[in-house]
Amino acid sequence: MQRTIDWMDGSVVIIDQCALPGTYRTLRLDTVDELIDAIARLAIRGAPALGAAGALGVVLAARAGGAVSEEAARVAKARPTAVNLSWGVARALAKLPEGVDAVLAEALEMLDEDERTNREASRLASEVVLDLCGRRPLRLLTHCNAGRLATVGWGTALGVVWHLQAGGFVDSVLVDETRPLLQGARLTAWELAEAGIPYRVLPDNAAAAAMSRGLVDCVLVGADRIAANGDVANKIGTYGLAIAARHHGIPFVVVAPQSTVDYSIPGGGSIVIEERSPAEVTHLAGVAIAPPGADAFNPAFDVTPASLVTALITETGPHPA
Incomplete structure (x- = not known):
């Protein structure tokens, strides 16, 4: 591949x-x-x-x-x-x-x-997921894309899905579309289809409703920067998922290589959040979906407090150790 x-x-x-x-x-x-x-x-x-x-x-x-x-x-x-x-x-x-x-x-x-590291991190995380949820076919929910397309060749959070599928522990995957650039609908769904794993794409704002209806056993996400205390910067929308998962008693698991941990930053409040062009929100595939001149708040990432993370797994095991 x-x-x-x-x-x-x-x-x-x-x-x-x-x-x-x-x-x-x-x-x-x-x-x-x-x-x-x-x-x-x-x-x-x-x-x-x-x-x-x-x-x-x-x-x-x-x-x-x-x-x-x-x-x-x-x-x-x-x-x-x-x-x-x-x-x-x-x-x-x-x-x-x-x-x-x-x-x-x-x-x-x-x-x-990178490939060795992410295989090991996702392997360890898959065992954590099974410990949390039971050794049975699981209904998983993902956000953005944390598969092979986000790495050199394997994946982090989606790498967990590959391990679970190999053991017969995947029922299906709910894929957040991940507005505004649709990395879930475009990329994660493509990877799951390529792997032959059952999935459904859902609007980001339907994730909490899916949890309330008992359709989600575990939430799996990656990370773009992790503070020393375990606060997690990831694709915008991750924080809301963590809040909803905590409310519904659903494990929220983060998987990332150790290189994503930035020990120079004590907590998530110090992480610089990239803001991208308003056009990514006001236009879809080049077509305007908002009035001419509309501005937009378009942060690429948000920060999920460590207190909302059930488990954060790297190739060395849980973080903070």
């Missing part, structure tokens, strides 16, 4: 997530500018995939010569909330004194490591 992001013949090669589900295509990115554009328009997205993109951005900069550190800083700032992006840049940049080949070797190791 093709990786979401990879290095091939001197170029960064990605699955273009803006084209799915209608078209499956790959893009070759040969410059830092092309990589930054792909990150900004979400052709590359998902915290672990962004970590890989950060490292490969340093490779592109180092191979081009010039002010590598300045170019690397531009990559790191392309999206401010996902800590993996700056983490990937810093890790690859640390190898620059050893030469371009050392930078590339580090980036390639990070690609392999």
Whole structure:
């Protein structure tokens, strides 16, 4: 299976997530500018995939010569909330004194490591889910996309679904559409269909109603940045899901690699939240759905307090330990 992001013949090669589900295509990115554009328009997205993109951005900069550190800083700032992006840049940049080949070797190791890490995190999380819910076919609810498209090649929260399905423990998955850019309806549903797992897409504002009707056994989400105290920044709408899950007594489980934990931030109040263009809200597929000139509040992420998280699992186990 093709990786979401990879290095091939001197170029960064990605699955273009803006084209799915209608078209499956790959893009070759040969410059830092092309990589930054792909990150900004979400052709590359998902915290672990962004970590890989950060490292490969340093490779592109180092191979081009010039002010590598300045170019690397531009990559790191392309999206401010996902800590993996700056983490990937810093890790690859640390190898620059050893030469371009050392930078590339580090980036390639990070690609392999990402898949191993997320397989282990999701494996551990799948056992936590079964402990919480019982070893039976489960009705799961997801938000945004935390599958292979959000990582190099496996997935975090959706990786849990792959493990549970292999054991015969998935009844079906409810997929939040994830407004305004529909990563759930476009990407998660596509991955589940590809895997042959029963699913239904639902509007984000129907999730609480589904819980109230007994249609959800567990909520599974990923994360873009985790504060030292366990507060979780994830796609906008995650906080509301956590509140609804707590009200209905449903486990709310977060799955992410350890690299997503930012120990420099004590709590979620210090996490910078990216705000995106109002046009993403006021337009749908290029068609206006609000009056001309309408403004919009369009944060890409929100912060869920650790007190609402039933379990937060990385490849090393529960966090905070």
